[in-house]
Amino acid sequence: MQIQEIELKAVNRAEAYRYMGFGNTEPDENIMKIIDEKEKELLGVMRPKFIFDCFDINKNDKGVELIGTTLTLKGEAVSNHLKDCDKAVIMCATISQDVDKLIRQNEISNIFGALVLDGLANAAVEQLCDVAELFISATMPEYNRTWRFGVGYGDFPMDTQKEFLNILNAPKYVGVCANDNNILTPRKSVTCVIGLSKKEVDGEASCSKCNFKDKCAISKEGGSCGGKQ
């Protein structure tokens, strides 16, 4: 198991604009100034961290068993995702509680600021996951990796959350818990599975592979939420 704390020097603005609801357009100068200020505030309070562990896997009727743990990853989608893999990395990433507080403060007197911060924070946590993926690859250079597959995505059950966090000891090491409805707290946190294989695997998420490809507004407009079209 490894825990890393990293520093993000800037937020991926194009992604952030999309999360804020600007689509693929750029905001005007006046709004841009506010976003600049909010980005500074966000960078000032966030503490991006991730924790991961790597397990051999065993595929059976129930799903994908992580050997040495009690966890079996259930659902067709995740089994399919890991079909050519020998190992699976489970990861939890967060940009910490203070971000929740900052957004909460803004929601009281500056809802626009809150909206901007929310979008910036969403982009930041994805950036953190990108860094984490590269880090994981670097620690296991002999393996190819799949793209990250989020808990709750497709038919991968959300109620995996508690056990998933427990195996990583995430509440203790990165301060991430789930509530009774399996929502991660702090809010800007991610849990996901990455497959590792010595064979060539599909390393890049793309719209064509996405469960939401038929209903996604971003995709219809020619955009993408992280992967390629």
Add this chain to the structure above:
Amino acid sequence: MVVNNNIFDREFVVLDGAMGTMLQARGLELGGIPEVLNITNPDMITEIHKEYINAGSNIVYTNTFGANRYKMKDAGHSVEELIAAGVSNARKACEGTDTLVALDIGPIGQLLEPTGTLSFEEAYDMFKQQIIAGKDADVIVFETMTDLLELKAGVLAAKENSELPILCTMTFEQNMRTFTGCSVSAMALTLEGLGVDAIGVNCSLGPKELKPVVEEMSKWTRLPIIVKANAGLPDPVTNTYDITPSQFAEYMEEMLEYGVKFVGGCCGTSPEYIKSLVEMTSSHKYVKTDKTIEAAVCSATDTVVINGPRIIGERINPTGKKKFKEALLNNDMDYILNQAVEQVNGGAEILDVNVGLPGIDEKEMMIRAIKGVQSIVEVPLQIDSTIPEVLEAALRVYCGKPIVNSVNGEEKSLDTVLPLVKKYGAAVVGLTLDEGGIPKKAEERFAIAEKILNRALEYGIPKENIYIDCLTLTASAEQDGVVETLKAVNMVKTRLGLKTVLGVSNISFGLPNRELINHTFLTLALENGLDLPIINPNVATMSGSVRAYRLLKGIDKNSQEYIEAYNNVATGAAKAQTVVSDKRDLAYAISKGLKNEGADITRELLKEKDSMEIVNDILIPALDEAGSKFEAGKIFLPQLILSAEVAQAAFAVIKEEISKNGSQTVEKGKVVLATVKGDIHDIGKNIVKVLLENYGYKVIDLGKDVDYQEVVDAAITHKAKLVGLSALMTTTLVSMKETIALLRENNVDCKVVVGGAVLTESYAKEIGADYYAKDAKESVDVAKLVYGE
């Protein structure tokens, strides 16, 4: 049960080492529930305890770290069974030795409100269950805690349901804070106040890295300190820890000078490490620390040391404030929270919170206000009420060490308020009045102060927690009284050595140019020894006087705080000017999102136009235009929200004008809004709220994670024809469905509109909603439909 073997009489108490590490070495799978082994493999657990006892542990922790009802939900055994077995296994291992059994309690595993959804009261209940189940232990230990409020819930549960000694350790990172931002000083001030028996640190770091944390802790407590460190730092690849038992003991030895009495190991440690601690401590004496602790109050994150004048903001108080009273009657928490943010921005370092108003449930409102204010600002609070029940309710849920405002020299007050101050470890304001009223002479007020001090000391309240208010009288009515107040402040400060408080603004009541009198009196009082002026920090000359005083007295070293506060003032003004465009046009300001300009222009417009004319001819059309552009995809959500915010600022100016003229605002109808039970994503709901308010609807905002019944009650109480429900996650859509079902079951006469990222129109229908709004703009359209516009 009282401990027969007084652990505090020992020179040092050696605790045990890791349990988890030992269990994993014996084959416990990752994700397996260790507590189940208490029942399925008791011998193994007893064996581990014995290894530590043989190594020299004076206390062993039961294998019950996670034995709470949340974590044990799927364990197949009850909390009671698992804990009883855990205590019994440890007891068995201790047979024939004088080693004690500690009931081990770790964090619940869910975050408390506001970041999570677990309430303080639920947390208390869970801990209570564990404490009662573990009644046969000798000591209660809370460890690996990161949230001070969660720990407080645990400590209160322990204090109120057991007589056992309590040890508490929290887990700090290298930045000297826990994950939730709790500082070392806040932990020490709060827990010593709550009357625990020892405090300290465990886990996360090795003894070397923990040294600065322990050093800091020793500055803030008189209690014995506990250090249960990891065996160094883990190797990222092998997961093994990097220091040997002898190195471990050496580093631990370096910390004994800070008053460490309890030593033990956490992750990566084994009986070998404990053995080396036994050897190391055998050649030392416990360093008892009889130091004086500085007067200080805190939230979990901010500690305010009263080593110079500190500003207490007075604005969260309905006395004489029509709008505030209205907000209380309407349950409008945002109004209070706005007052909090404004005052902190104005320079308040502590906020007074008073929500006393006839016709409201002050206790419930106080609990909401304390939780709400603490969720958005960091400064410590002063709990202000005349009703002991209200004070106690607030003291329970407050996170940190607050000030109680107030006790006075009356017997009844002393006997009811001081026990609460003692129990919850607060600081207290003592008013120099008694059964005879406010004495005229300084000497008489001094005598009451002395009486309060003595009585507080008898209750075991430390001197540094008593602040005296010598009471400001109105200069216009009792001119001679001013000098007496100042003299009394001086006497209390110099002769009793206590900190002093004064509500300043009262001095000028009934006089013209009140600010001048307030400001001058404040300066005089500061010079006479006033520590805690209660003022309106939003008045620049008031907070400015305190800052200038600190600078001139050399309290603000190198004028740092002063420069920080004022350095940017000039440039700030210049910046603001550049934003002002030539087009003094409200519609333009709305379309461009110029918030300050929008308010300014509205003020100007009000000189020539009627307020309703501005609303109907400018504001609403400008908002409509923004709405249509949004629908047409010409602008996006952020621009729409920004425009809405400008309109909101303009409306605020108009409302103020209307209330000055005494006329009524036109209200189009009430809408109850809630983010449903279990969901914490409420930004979407808040955006909807802003837009609805702009269009003249009265929004009753119930917040996030709202119980089904609360929505029903609010809809009935407020006779709202429209209820809006928001949910972001698929897992909480079921709560939306249940809420609607309950509304229908109760035959509440209202329409329901739902929205949220994962909702679709067809699903909205399926769960029985009347309308689906795909965005904030559509919710306004729905409101117009329902209220017939």
